[in-house]
Amino acid sequence: MKVKKTQDSSAKSDPKPPVKSASKPLKDIPLKEMAAGTVLLGRYMLMELIGQGGTSTIYRARDMVAVLESDDEQSHLAVKVVDFESDSDVADNQLMLHEALITRHLAHPNIIKVYDYHREGSVCFVTMELVVGESLLAYLQRTLQNKLSYRHVMLILRPTALALEAAHAQGVIHSDMKPSNILMTDLGDIKVIDFATARTTLEVRENNQQYNRDASFYGYTLAYASPETIADKPATPSDDVFSLACIIYETLSGKHPYDRKPSDSIDASKFKLKKPSEVGFWQWFVLKKALSLKGRKRFQSVRWFVRWFTFLRHFWMYLIIIVVMLIGSIVGTKTLSQYLTAERVQLEKNQKIAQQQEGLEKVIERIRSEEPLLRYQQLQALNGTPTLLRGGALGLLYEDVVVPVLNHVENELKYNKKDISTANIPNFSLLTQQIDHVTVYYPDSFKLLEIKRRLITERTQLIDSLTEQVRKEWIQLDFSPNMATRLNNVNAVLKQLDKNTTVVVPELSVMETYHDEIMTAIERYDYRAVNRLFLFSQRLENAQEFKDQWQSVDERAIHGSQLLINYLDQDIRLNQSYPPIAVEYYMQPVFDRVNKLLSKARTEKSIFSAKEELYKIADRFQISGDSVLYDQAYNKLKQVIEKRITSQKRNRRWRSVDRLTELLKEISIQHEKPLPEASVAEN
Incomplete structure (x- = not known):
């Protein structure tokens, strides 16, 4: 038998048959076109549409997992789907999630079972117990004068009251009790449904929340809501007492006690309640107390209201019983x-x-x-x-706790990806710990799960990118101090991202290339290359194998290269002392070349060329006059000039003699000329 549609008079609409075609992807199918045979989450097969309201649709469905584990009948359940095309889809989804979280903790035979809240793409739905029957509202509409006998009302009232008492004992106030939320099954059971707007005794809506007095306020039906519920005061059991009293009055008389007007709009001094004929004299006092527009005057529990209401039905009989009990x-x-x-x-x-x-x-x-x-x-x-x-x-506390953490993580993930350093990148480990801590208390938060997924993805991509950057550095092989600094920075970031990350170690061929470059620089007396290669080994962290390559190198080559570079750099030269040993070590090949030129100098032109070469060396390296190598080259040049002068005198070539004599004076003056601010360094 199909479940009969249950809805309030404030939201009437005829159910539409499902469209048979479902060829579109699930996320693109409008709710009202969802066809029979559609399977949600690969598990729940929609069989037929059994009810439809303003913001949701209810289907009979089959749990395909249950089909495999038990008989076919036990696999049937109800699926309530939120209409995600409605303007209030976010609020509706929140109400549905709220209903699932509240109701699945309430275990009572008179409360409909809600199994879980699900989401697939943009489709949000709740799976719940399938109840075969109809609502009290639908039943009343089929009766004469829309009312029931007292006996029939009590058959419905007692199990309804038990359901509310069970909820109140757990601190849950239904807040939307009305005839359409009481189901009468074909087996004669009573089920209270729709806890979507239920509140705990701690919940209060925002003060600036607005509502339409002609419809439901935040899900509450105004005709049955207490003044305290509408005024957004803390929820108490007396709110449900008021709603239940309205239902009893209406089912016994066929009319709403306050003509379906919102209770906060009733002037108690002008409005007079009329006693239903089915209610006894003493019972009327109890019912009026439950219908009071002031919460403090109403019964504070459903149990006491129902007990007094049923007890005073036969007051005189109970009085006799009391007398007998006293006897x-x-x-x-x-x-x-x-x-x-x-x-x-x-x-x-x-x-x-x-x-x-x-x-x-x-x-x-x-x-x-x-x-x-x-x-x-x-x-x-x-x-x-x-x-x-x-x-x-x-x-x-969701807005106070979860939202600040989410915003903080979002801001941290906006770091400058072009400037990767230990100070610039987010602390992924700390952020993940924060998200995990909050998720313990909010395990159903989609935003927390999504932000953690982003953290893991971002961290993994960054580690892969930096690892590739290290590999490229080892391929370029410039062995400069800057390369060492870059590698140190990248390795430090990788360690911060993952303490277990292994530093990329260069291949054996890289070490061989580094060794060959050291040997080549030493053989060529290339002090700048020596200094560059040595500084690379000193600055590179966790690279002892590079430092070991210098154990067999002459200390003069290592130390002298730094002294010579510091002395020759224009911006710091005045602060450096002249390094004679370093100059002599690295300039030996240059002076050998000059001495070779002097040995072959036979003409006046070749003598002048040798002199120019010597001047260039002295000027380039700012050589002091007391340099041994320079002294040797100078003395040899002087001897060559003097020998040539003697030769030219014999040949009476006086002009040549004069030029050579001037050259001799010139080199003597140049040799004795001191360097400004340059003292000899003891290296």
């Missing part, structure tokens, strides 16, 4: 004592819940007083709190 006081004393003991236990339980609520409110305020990014660390104060109270508190 038999010996027997009755034990029964009365048990009753009082049970009431005392219940009172103590209610007081304990009230104390827990008061303590929880203080914890919430303390958490909110913390710095936004430190609030999540205080959530452990909620441990040990009853499940539903804890769930309500976490719901209230």
Whole structure:
């Protein structure tokens, strides 16, 4: 048998048959075109549409997993799908998620079972128990004068009251009790449904929330909502007492006690309730008390309301029974004592819940007083709190705890990817720890799961990119101090990203190339290449194998290259001392070439060329006059000139003699000329 459609008079619409075609992808199929045979999450097959409202549609479905594990009938369930095309889809999804989280903790035979909340793409739905029957509203509409007999009403009232009592004991207030939310099954059972707008005793809506008085306010139906619910005051059991009293009045009289007007718009001094004929004289006092527009005057529990209402139906009969009980006081004393003991236990339980609520409110305020990014660390104060109270508190703290953490992680992920350094990149480990800590308390938060996925992806991509950068550095092989600095920076970032990351070690061929370059630089007396290669080995961290390559190199080559470069650099020359040993070590090949030229100097032209070469060396390296190598070259040049002068005198070539004599004076002056601010270094 199909479940009959149940809905409020405020949201009437005829169910439409499903469209048979479902060739589009699931995320592109409008809700109202979802065809029979559509499978959600690869598990729930939609069989037929059985109800449709303004923001959701209900299908009979089959759990394909249950089909494999049990008989076919047990695999049937109901699937409630939010209409994601509606303008309020975000609010509707939140209400559905709220219903699932609240109801799946309420285990009672008179409360419909909600299994779980699901999402596939943009389709959000709840799986729940399939109930075959119809709502109290639909049943009333089929009866004469839209009302029921007192006996029939009580058959519905008692199980409904038991369901509400069970919810209240868990700190959950239904807040939207109405005829359409009471289901009457074909087996004669009563089921209370639709906890989408239920509140815990801690929940309060935002003060600036606006509502339409002609429809449901934040999901609440105004015709049955108490003034405190509409005024957004903290939820109490008396809110459901008011709604239940409205239902009893309407089912007994066929009319709403306040003509379906919002209760906060009723002027109690001008509006007079009329007693239904089915209600006894003493019962009317109880029903009026439950219908009071002031919460403090109403019954504070459904149990006491129903007990007094049913008790006073036969007041005189109960009075006689009481008299009889008094006469038999010996027997009755034990029964009365048990009753009082049970009431005392219940009172103590209610007081304990009230104390827990008061303590929880203080914890919430303390958490909110913390710095936004430190609030999540205080959530452990909620441990040990009853499940539903804890769930309500976490719901209230979502914006205060989760949102700041999400915003912080988002901002950290906006780092400059062109400037990668240990100071610039986010601390992925700390961010992941923060997300994991918050997820313990909000395991169903899609945003937390998504941001953690982004963190893992970003971290992995960054590690891969930096590892590739290191490989490219080892391929270029310029062996410069800058290369060492770049490698150090990249390796430091990799270590920060993952402590277990292994530094990329160069291949054996790289070490061979490095050794060959050292040998070549030494053989060529290339002091700049020697200095570059040596500084690379000193600056590169965790690279002892590069330092070991210098153990067999002459210390004069290593130390002299640095002294010579420091002395020759124009910006710091005045602060450096002349390094004779370094000059002599690295200039030996140059002076050998000059001496070779002097040995072959036979003409006046070749003598002048040798002189120019010597001047260039002296000027280039700022050689001091007391340099041994320079002295040797100078003396040899002087001897060559003097020998040539003697030869030219014999040949009477006086002009040549004069030129050579001037050259001799010139080199003598140049040789004795001191360098400015240059003292000889003892190296």
